[in-house]
Every structure is written in structure tokens, then in C-alpha cells.
Amino acid sequence: MTAVSQANAQLQQANAANLDAHSSEFLVFSLGDEEYAVDILKVQEIRGYENVTRIANAPDFIKGVTNLRGVIVPIVDLRIKFHLANIEYGGQTVVIVVNVGDRVVGIVVDGVSDVMTLTPDQIKPAPEFGVTMSSDYLSGLGSLEDRMLVLVDIDKLLTSEEMALVDKTTH
């Protein structure tokens, strides 16, 4: 649980910090050995993985739904979605709760490391490869000395048809 409270503290700091108009801040999280990042403004909070009610006949990466202070929130495990090998649920497993449009969705990741500020020249265009992950869902690659952050366009990813989170017929 300390990982979560630490991360939340960081999140608060980042939100409190004055945002430079040109650079943007990202929350960095890990999936296996890879580092990903999402726009911090999309992140509502970070919490532990617990009490998830399975939903029958849903894709396997949709772990189910959980109660977030009275709101029913679906939980997506990005590790399964990205076909990572070791999928464990433990004390370090965290859920990043993001706001996508008017929806709230929780994504399961292996861990949250830090909050980074990236200037526009540190963001490189996403390469057009993507077998498991279409580059449509990437907003670019963050290059930071020896680290590479995959910048995820969380809006596009979570509302995509293949995530099956949104009923296209009704919306």
C-alpha cells in the first residue's frame, strides 16, 4: 500500500505544480520491463488492486468492475492486453484510475514510478509499426537520456473498438 500512497503524493505534487504551457507532465508506469506514460491530466487517482468483481463473457483483459466510492468502474489489465508474460497480482500491482471523456476507467499496471515533465523536443513521433499495439493509440515516444517512454493516448486506446469498453451501438 505504501507504493500507492507514495504515488498519490507524487500525483498531488504534480497537479499542484504550475504547468508550463509548452511542456507537459506524464505519469510513468511500468508494464513488465517497459515504461509507459500517460498524460497526468487524465489521471484521477492511483489505488491498489483489490475487490474486483469478474464480469462473465467479457474479454480476458477486462478484469471486471470495482467500487470506487460508489461508482462502478471497469478495470482493464493492460498487461494482458499487451500480451506480457508474467502477470501477477500483488502489493505492488496498482490501478491507475483515468478519466476518459465522461467515463472513469481503471487500468492495472505493474507499478507507477514517477511523474516526468517532457518538453516538446523530447517527444518523438511514434513509429509506424505496432503488431500488438497499433500506433494509433500512441501519442509518441518520450526520449529521456537512456530511457524510452511509450506515451499512450489513453483516450483513443480505451474507447477503441478492440477494448470493448464502450458500447458503440448506444453511444
Next chain:
Amino acid sequence: MDITDFYDTFFEEAEELLGDMERLLLELDVDEPDAEELNAIFRAAHSIKGGAGTFGFLVLQETTHILENLLDHTRRGELALRRDIVDTFLEAKDMLHDQLNAYRNGEEPDQEAFERICKTLKQMALDELGGDPGAKSPEAKPAAAPEPVKESETTVSADGDNDSESDQEQEMTLRVALLNVAEKDRGLLVEELAQLGSVIEQQGDDKRYEVTLKTGVSGEDIEAVMCFIIDTEQLEISAAEPVNTASKETSAAKAEPEPTTAAPAETKSDAPSKPEAPAPAKAAKPPASSQDKKSQSGKAKGSGESSLRVPVDKVDQIINLVGELIITQSMLDQTASEIDGMTHSALHNGLNLLQRNARDLQESVMSIRMMPMDYVFSRFPRLVRDLADKLNKDVELVTEGKSTELDKSLIERIIDPLTHLVRNSLDHGIESPDEREAKGKPRGGKLTLSAQHQGGNILIEVIDDGAGLNRAKLLAKAESNGLAVSDSMSDDEVWQLIFAPGFSTAEQVSDVSGRGVGMDVVKRNIQAMGGHVEILSREGQGTTTRIVLPLTLAILDGMSIKVGKEVFILPLGTVLESLQPSRDELYTMAGSDQLLKVRDEYLPVIALHQVLDIEDARTELTECIVVIVQGEGRRYALMVDDLIGQQQVVVKNLETNYRKVPGISAATILGDGSVALILDIADLHRLSRRKTGQPTHKPTKPTQEVLTS
């Protein structure tokens, strides 16, 4: 503190009182009115008048004052009730409501409407009480006679009773003094008096104008008539000659039960009357008025406290916080269960208490948002009565499922569409009594409003036994409106036509309905709430309009069941019974379909663990418990591991952040903070049929396929 701070309280309270008044008026048996009810109506009017006076809402005060006086005569039996009188009272009540709303919005009420209603009421007072020239002597008697029954005025009335005996034979001469009455009103008043008796003499000025009147009407009745035009304070009635009966009569007149104003009027008017006369009146009056006042202020206070306006988001916040509290509480509970119970019994007791309190708190908080459908239905008796009168139809209104609870936000939004539907049913649906008779139906039509939980939805139905929809007429009308139609359309499709904008089949546009702006608005409103409207109609037999609303935020009585390690909620309304099946009641059909024979009925078995891919569940039917459930008119046998119990749950929409899940209508949050899914029986069966089409192997992993409904 500014007096305007109390405005809201007054508005709220007056609103409630007006509601009470309307309800009582509608319930009133015109031929044999209940004295208690009449008193209650009077008190309501009186309380509003008092409040309006305090806050300086003059128009409201004036209108209520007139109404109150009439009501007073009614409750004393001096004014015999008739249906049209009740109608006038209802109209006056509506007017009061409009005035109240005007004040609430910081406006002055419509002066014209005010004058009109005052005139109507005054006219009624004249017609019914004193205006009738025949009232001279015979009517005075019945007017005075019921007096003794009235509350605590027995002292006066007992006296008056004897006197009024002699009244009949001898007319008396009364001196009526008008104080501070302008000349033009004076003329009117004298004219009024002339109708009650013969005016012998009149003289005086604006300040004091005396009319000597020879009449058989009691002073009280004169006052009653006059006070519609001027205040009681402006009137002094006394015997012109010291006739033995007259003085007593005067005292009776002074005892006019006008609790707020009577007292000062009395003390003034004693000059020409006999010294002993005012004494009994005074003695009797103060207790009477104070008692009256006490009971009224008590009532007013009570109703003021019975409701509280709170913004909805505050309530929502409380609901969420309580949810959090429950979770924290169960977390504590779990931790405490690992602690030795013997050495920490106080802690355990405390936690048990906390648990109970938290649950109670949750229950009460949840109930804040919920309101019974009665809130909506209760406004229809009036509407139906008025409309039926207007349309010359005879309609009986029946309401069912009044206690079905619905979220407040939905309740408020359902009123308008429902009103439209009721109007439509009355205007176009139910035929006139003659037409009905010709068709061999009872003359009186029946309109049913019902509400119930069903299949994860709330159904609100407006059912009439009228003419039903006319297929041919609808098609013709649609064609002339340029809509694409064909004769091969199903009935359902044809009925849906009436929801097209600007569509009306009424041959005549009445002021009730028929302009064709109704049904499409109804449909849009319902859809905005996430529901839909269905129409069932059979020509000649009637129409049922069914509003299906989603359960969002509604409270549901549920039965929690367990399959494997997972908990699900079954809407209690769908559960018929549960039983432990035996092998010989089980039959198979087409190899894999299982049927369970329950009391000569073969029910399809839905194996929940199979349909919902649940691991570690019991798979042998004879080891399971079977719950017989009903969905969309069909029955099924649901295979579950365990029944946990009944509980009320708050329904949470899954689609807010996720999507529609096959077999599931919604979700809820259990006491431990975890989410449980609410099963949709009919949908579950469809899902089951789709699944049994596949070979019945036990799935090793949750399937990847996404089933869309």
C-alpha cells in the same frame, strides 16, 4: 434576522397545506361530509391566511380569508356542500397555489385572476348564504341551529339556541354600524342589507355609518355576508331596541369564529347592547380562540418540520460517504476478527455496535433519495376528475403499486410524460358514457395507473379500457402526413406511429389534447431518462401505454445468491420459489437441454455456472438449489449453489463507465464494498440458449469472445 429568511419555510408549509386541502376536498363525501375533514380543510386555509398575513402577502391573505369564511360556514353546516361548490373550492385552491408561486418567484400575483376568484367566492357566499331573498326567516333558522355543535362555543350557543326559537316568530331591529367604509362600498353594503331585511333608517358619515335594519336574519349571518366585502373590525351589529332576544343574538353574532380578528372586533362593539350581553360572549370566546390557535400553531409547527429542502448533490455526497464508511467498517471488522475475542471483548462489542449503526445509517441515507410513486400518482385524482367533468365522461381512476420506490430525480421527470398520457387516455381513449353503452361496456370508464419493478426495470403503465387505437385511421393519417407506411406493418410498428412529431388522430383538436405535440415529447422525455415507451392496444378494448425505465439509482429488493465464489443479485420480484430438485424431476431434451418438472410444468434449466463461466461451482443439479424465476412472462429454473439472503440494494448502472453486459441488468455495491451484478432473467435465458449451442465442455479460461446483445 430578516423576515424574508422565513419565506421559504412559509412557502414550503403553505404548499403542503394546499396539498392537504386538495386531497381532503377530493376525498370529501359531498352528501355526508365528515366534520373532522371539514375542520381540517378549514384549518389549512386558516393557517395559510395567518402565514400570508405575517409575511405581508396581501392578495394571498385576502383570497384565503374569503375562502376560509366560506369553509367556516361549511364546517358549521350552514352551507350545504354540492359538487359545484367543491369545484369552486378546488379552483380557489388552485388560485392560491398560483399566488403562492408568484410570491415565491418574487412577483405580484395576477390581479385579474385574484379579483375573479374573489368575485366568484363572494357571489357564492351571497347565493348560498344570504343573497337569497327567501332567506328572510326560514333560512335564518337552519343557519343558526347547527351552531351549538361547534367546538367550544357551547356557552354562547346554548343561549343562542333558545333565542333563535323565538327569532322565527318575531323580526327584530338591528343597528348595523359601518366603520371607516368609503361611500361607494357603503352603497353596496346597504343594498346588501336591504336584501336581508328592510332598511328602516340610514345615516352617518365615512367614519361611522349606521343602518337600522328590520330583519329575521341573525346578526351573525349579517356579519358573515358583510365580511366578504369589509373586515369584521369595520362592522358593529347591535340591537336597536332592547328586545330580550336581540341582545343575546348580538352576542352570538360577536362570537363569529374568526380566531385572529374576532377578538378585537368584540371588545369594541358593546355600546348599545345590554350590559349582560357581552359577558357570556367574552367568557366563551377567549378560550375558544386560544384553543383554536394553539391547535393550529401546533399543526403549523409540525408541518414546518416535516420537510427540508436539500440540494440533491449534498445527498449524493452523503450516500457516497456512507458507502465509504461501510467499507471502512467491514475492514475494521475483518482485522478485529483476527484479534482474540476473550481479551478484547469490549472492542468486539464496540465493533458490532458500529456495524449495526453503520447499516442503519446506510439504510436511512439511501431512503432519502427514494420516493414512492404515490408522490406522482396522488396528483392524478384531481386531474382525472376535472378532465372527466370537462369532457363529460365518467372515469374511475385506479392506482396500483403506489409504494414502488423510485429515485427522486426520475420521479420528478416522470410527472409530465405521465400527465400527457393520462390526458390522452381520457380524451381519445375512453369513450363517452353513451358510446360505451352502445358498445356494451359499462358507462363508466376505468383508468389504471400502475407501477412495479420488473425484469430489472420499473414499469409504469397507463391502462384505459377505452376504444383502443384504430389501425386503419393511424395508417391513413400517417400517409397523409407523408410518413412511410405500408399495410403489412405489424401492429407494434403502427402504434409507434403516434410518437411521430405532429401526429394526432383526434378528429377534433380539443383544449385537452389532440394537437399532436404530446406523444413525441413523451417519447423524447422518457428516452432522455434512458427508458422507452411501449404501446399495447386492442381495438374496442383499450390501450396500455407502458413506460419502461431503467433501474438507475432505484432501490431494488434483491435476493443474493452464490455460485462458486461469486455473489449475484436476483430481483426479488422475479423470484417465485426455491427448491432442492431430485433426479427424477429432471428431464433432458434434444440431448443437452435440461428441463425440470415443477408441479406439472416443465421449466427450462439455466445453469448459471455455465452461462456465466463460473469456476468452482457445483455442477450436479441435485446438489444445487434451484430458484424458480420469472422473466418476460416465462418461468425458468435457475441453478445456484446457495441462497444468501434478501436485501435492499441500490442499483448502479454498469453502462455509465462500461457497457451493457449480456445477462446482467445492472450492478450494486454490497455491504463489504464489493460489486455484485444484478441478473436479468430473460436475457440470461437468451444467453444460455446461445451457449448451449456450443459443445458443453467446461471452459478452461474465460472466453475471449465478446457477446453483443
